[in-house]
Amino acid sequence: DGGITQSPKYLFRKEGQNVTLSCEQNLNHDAMYWYRQDPGQGLRLIYYSQIVNDFQKGDIAEGYSVSREKKESFPLTVTSAQKNPTAFYLCASSMYRTYGYTFGSGTRLTVV
């Protein structure tokens, strides 16, 4: 079955460490996205990519980095510069310029 796989489901890291969240899709979607979900704030866009080797900052990109070397993969690195990294991170994909996202199941990151 086609879909988006995010791993791991839960992740714990010490403050000051960088951590990379995985997102893989087999839907042949062109566009991929990373959102952060916090209680009462909805989903906020971190980064998005419309094609391979290209990506744009979203509304809250500071402290995060991404790469898009393959169409299927869009990993997100949470760096030590992110002041409040503890959150639920969602990856999504869509066909370019068509609407309606397919979401992954999310990664809950806890920084201690």
Added chain:
Amino acid sequence: AQSVSQHNHHVILSEAASLELGCNYSYGGTVNLFWYVQYPGQHLQLLLKYFSGDPLVKGIKGFEAEFIKSKFSFNLRKPSVQWSDTAEYFCAVPMKTSYDKVIFGPGTSLSVIP
């Protein structure tokens, strides 16, 4: 800046009650609108979407939404809720300047009591 607002943060209903969740967006012109649902422990999934045409849109599981252009609204409705409708509901709108970027509302948490 473009924004999406949802009127209710948390709604509690008894089974068989009617549901209406409010959603307002901040800009006019051509607009596409979505409602997503996140059931406990599950993925966010698309509930329904409006692109054009009939402003009354029907989605999965008996949900519908009405686009009212003059009110910049896209309220979600269901005539009779079930316990299984307990979930978080998000209204969403693509950005006017970049259709691949979607703005989500803050979400409404619905609890249905059996």
